[in-house]
Amino acid sequence: MxxxxxxxxxxxxxxxxxxxxxxxxxxxxxxxxxxxxxxxxxxxxxxxxxxxxxxxxxxxxxxxxxxxxxxxxxxxxxxxxxxxxxxxxxxxxxxxxxxxxxxxxxxxxxxxxxxxxxxxxxxxxxxxxxxxxxxxxxxxxxxxxxxxxxxxxxxxxxxxxxxxxxxxxxxxxxxxxxTLEPADITGILHQQGIAANEALIEQAVQRSGGSVGKAIRWLQQSEEQGNIDTDVLAKIFCRGRFRAEELARVGEAILGQYKSDPGSQREAAKSIVENCLSWLHQAITKSEVNVIQQDAWADAMEQCFEAILQIDRRATVTTVLDAFYHDLEINLRPTWN
Ligand SMILES: [Zn+2]
The missing domain is CATH 3.40.50.300 (P-loop containing nucleotide triphosphate hydrolases)
Structure with missing residues (x-):
């Protein structure tokens, strides 16, 4: 072997x-x-x-x-x-x-x-x-x-x-x-179980200059770019007022990095929603919210799942995200009054 x-x-x-x-x-x-x-x-x-x-x-x-x-x-x-x-x-x-x-x-x-x-x-x-x-x-x-x-x-x-x-x-x-051939780099990334979608892997290979090390670094960076900082999330979901416009601004900045690449943009959009989902999930399990809030936050998590589904079904990502921000705002607003 x-x-x-x-x-x-x-x-x-x-x-x-x-x-x-x-x-x-x-x-x-x-x-x-x-x-x-x-x-x-x-x-x-x-x-x-x-x-x-x-x-x-x-x-x-x-x-x-x-x-x-x-x-x-x-x-x-x-x-x-x-x-x-x-x-x-x-x-x-x-x-x-x-x-x-x-x-x-x-x-x-x-x-x-x-x-x-x-x-x-x-x-x-x-x-x-x-x-x-x-x-x-x-x-x-x-x-x-x-x-x-x-x-x-x-x-x-x-x-x-x-x-x-x-x-x-x-x-x-x-x-x-x-340097390595593109097919070899793709093979190594698959063999090492680097969890990225095919569009991202293809981009990484293109930018690798024949070095698998470079391809991996690029993938790690792009993964980081799709992620929202926990502090930023805490500010967005701040007790007292959900800041939809702040989430929209952060989301736009992330998507802007992938303008010329619809595949990666879709992944980044999904990552934005997944970030919100895991933040909500954590907040609920940490019992940081009261019972009334819990219902609303559970609904908000449902909205996250729905948005991910829409993105997977290849709906236009900006439309999905705009609706997602709006729905979250409607859903989370009354819980603080
Ligand atoms: Zn041996």
């Missing part, structure tokens, strides 16, 4: 399959290419394939089920090490490679890589953000690159290989990863 989660990069897969088959696997690779195209996933899949206990060199496929595979998938395999830029840091510190000052040479990635494999034939290190290595970190890695331990495989990941220290870069085989 291996390699199914890697979309695209077929040429690179074949290259590694051949290298493994011919027992010509190198000991240091630099994976270079744009952000969010799957370099790290590829590196992890390669590591799993090499550490799988059921796989041999002719298959180049991990079983996904042996203890080696499971340990790779849960990031607990003793023969797989990973380092990346620590939170809040701008460089990969030397400690990651050779241990802290009082434990120099006895800890860190270089020490780990010098040991013999615990389980199989390989000991693998994935170094993310390789362009963030400073001179000291780079120097500490040189010896490992020149005299790797038994079965050691280093995989460095970088967006811009020219930013990787030259002495490191020249000791690695460069493997370039291009």
């Amino acid at each position: 291996s390699w199914q989660r890697v979309f695209g990069h077929q040429r690179q897969q074949e290259m590694f399959a051949n290298a493994v088959r011919r027992e010509r696997l190198g000991h240091a690779y630099l994976f270079a290419g744009p952000q969010g195209v799957g370099k790290k996933l590829f590196a992890l899949e390669l590591a799993q394939t090499l550490l799988c206990e059921q796989s041999d060199s002719t298959q180049f496929e991990a079983c996904g089920d042996c203890s080696g595979c499971r340990q790779v998938l849960s990031s607990t395999h003793p023969d797989l090490m990973q380092v990346s830029l620590p939170e809040g840091k701008t460089e990969l510190p030397i400690d990651l490679f050779v241990g802290a000052a009082d434990k120099r040479g006895r800890e860190g990635l270089c020490h780990e890589l010098s040991l013999s494999p615990m389980h199989g034939g390989h000991r693998i290190a994935i170094i993310d953000d390789a362009e963030k290595m400073n001179i000291a970190s780079g120097n500490s890695l040189l010896k490992t690159l020149e005299e790797p331990g038994p079965g050691a495989v280093l995989i460095l990941l970088a967006i811009d290989p020219d930013q990787v220290i030259q002495t490191i870069r020249s000791r690695c085989q460069s493997v370039f990863f291009g």
